[in-house]
Amino acid sequence: MRMDTDRLIRTLAADNGYRAPPVGYALMLALLAAAPVSLLMFFTELGIRPDVMIAMRNPFFDLKFAVTLALAIAAIAVSLHLSRPEASLRGFGWLLVIPAGILTAGIGGEMMMPQRLPMMTRLVGKNSWICMTAIPLLSLPILAAALMGLRHGAPSRPAVAGAVAGMLSAGLAATLYASHCTDDSPLFVATWYTLATALVTAIGALAGSKLLRY
Amino acid sequence: MRERDDEWTGLMRSAISGDSAAYHRLLKAVTPVLRAAARRGLARSGQPVDQSEDIVQDILLAVHLKRHTWDVNAPFAPWLFAIARNKLIDALRRRGRRIFVDIDDFAETLPGEAPAETASASEVAAQLQTLPARQRDVLQSIAVESASIKDTAAKFSMSEGAVRVALHRALTSLTAKLREQ
Numbered sequence: 001m002r003m004d005t006d007r008l009i010r011t012l013a014a015d016n017g018y019r020a021p022p023v024g025y026a027l028m029l030a031l032l033a034a035a036p037v038s039l040l041m042f043f044t045e046l047g048i049r050p051d052v053m054i055a056m057r058n059p060f061f062d063l064k065f066a067v068t069l070a071l072a073i074a075a076i077a078v079s080l081h082l083s084r085p086e087a088s089l090r091g092f093g094w095l096l097v098i099p100a101g102i103l104t105a106g107i108g109g110e111m112m113m114p115q116r117l118p119m120m121t122r123l124v125g126k127n128s129w130i131c132m133t134a135i136p137l138l139s140l141p142i143l144a145a146a147l148m149g150l151r152h153g154a155p156s157r158p159a160v161a162g163a164v165a166g167m168l169s170a171g172l173a174a175t176l177y178a179s180h181c182t183d184d185s186p187l188f189v190a191t192w193y194t195l196a197t198a199l200v201t202a203i204g205a206l207a208g209s210k211l212l213r214y
Numbered sequence: 215m216r217e218r219d220d221e222w223t224g225l226m227r228s229a230i231s232g233d234s235a236a237y238h239r240l241l242k243a244v245t246p247v248l249r250a251a252a253r254r255g256l257a258r259s260g261q262p263v264d265q266s267e268d269i270v271q272d273i274l275l276a277v278h279l280k281r282h283t284w285d286v287n288a289p290f291a292p293w294l295f296a297i298a299r300n301k302l303i304d305a306l307r308r309r310g311r312r313i314f315v316d317i318d319d320f321a322e323t324l325p326g327e328a329p330a331e332t333a334s335a336s337e338v339a340a341q342l343q344t345l346p347a348r349q350r351d352v353l354q355s356i357a358v359e360s361a362s363i364k365d366t367a368a369k370f371s372m373s374e375g376a377v378r379v380a381l382h383r384a385l386t387s388l389t390a391k392l393r394e395q
Contacts, residue, residue, distance in 0.1 A: 003271075003336055003338045003339040003342060003357060003358075004267075004336070005245060005267060005270055005271055005274070007357040007358060008271050008274060008275075008338065008357065009238065009241040009242060009245065009274065010238070010356070010357060010360060011353060011356050011357040011381070011385070012237070012241060012274060012275075012278045012385070013234050013235075013237050013238035013241065014234070014356050014362075014363060014381060015278065015378070015381050015382050015385055016229060016232070016233075016234040016237045017232070017234070017378060018378065018382045019282070020279075020281075020282040021282070022282055023282070023283060083283060084283050084284075084285065084293070085280065085283060085293060085296035085297045085300060086288075086292045086293045086295075086296035152282070152283075153280075153283055154276070154280040154283045154297060154300075156296055156299075156300055213304075213393070214276060214279075214280060214300075214393070
């Protein structure tokens with residue numbers, strides 16, 4: 001059969017009735033589908049720390065959630081923005097700086113308070129290895145789902161879009177992990193959470209450059 | 215230029231709210247611009263310009279399947295040209311050449327450029343053969359015989375909904391096959 005451009009156009013016009021859902025909707029469904037998987041992994045392997053009721057009175061425990069949720073929410077907003085073909089990071093990239101800003105403020109706050117433990121001890125913590133493995137592992141189902149959802153979009157830079165999807169999943173996974181981890185120092189968060197997030201971001205960039213092309 | 219862009223944006227808004235005739239007019243209107251840009255891109259990377267029609271069809275399919283990423287409050291032309299540039303770069307890269315794509319390629323129309331008469335069937339046509347029979351029949355009926363959805367449904371004793379689904383699936387899998395080439 002010959003398919004010249006006029007015929008193709010006629011065919012596309014005939015398909016005009018088909019309505020694809022917006023990318024945000026597809027992303028939300030995908031994340032909702034992945035959430036039980038990560039939650040199951042978290043509660044079977046890690047679980048919330050036993051002293052959580054006391055920990056909640058520590059502002060540095062709460063700060064961890066402010067940082068990880070700020071990262072997740074900013075990355076979701078940037079992901080949706082980048083799913084439009086004409087969009088670039090310009091004007092939106094600064095959103096991703098917000099979690100870093102909160103964290104920096106937290107480090108400053110901690111510095112001004114009297115501490116029982118020396119700085120290096122707080123930075124190294126007790127859970128660095130678990131942190132570095134748990135956050136990437138918990139984020140994998142979320143990253144896979146986020147990429148599936150974002151495939152409905154049309155990003156001009158698939159690797160960048162994939163990297164932001166990586167940050168999104170690391171932010172959500174770190175929110176779970178933060179409720180397990182007994183290291184609350186912003187110095188610990190700035191070191192190990194950041195390394196774990198960087199790893200997931202790199203995986204996201206790599207996967208995105210393959211999966212998010214359209 | 216401004217007028218043209220406004221007209222496109224208006225047509226796309228009508229199309230999104232269900233006006234298929236406006237959508238048809240829009241695709242007809244953008245095609246010469248896309249064709250001219252594809253030819254310029256091919257020429258600049260030392261490729262035969264008669265392959266431009268494959269690129270045009272590739273762009274049109276992407277525009278169609280990604281139109282939900284267009285923001286109805288934004289102008290249409292920048293969105294269209296972003297998709298076109300992406301597909302043009304992809305197409306030139308697939309042909310293994312250095313890429314030269316200018317933003318200016320899309321800025322101006324060279325009117326009156328007719329589609330190239332190529333001896334070989336287009337890439338889209340070649341991929342049609344690999345579709346499941348039902349999808350191919352529906353596509354053939356609508357594309358080649360210009361039958362409506364309704365007539366196509368009657369001809370194959372399908373519901374109109376089933377014809378719509380088959381048509382959309384056919385276009386989606388065609389696009390996927392073109393991308394995997």
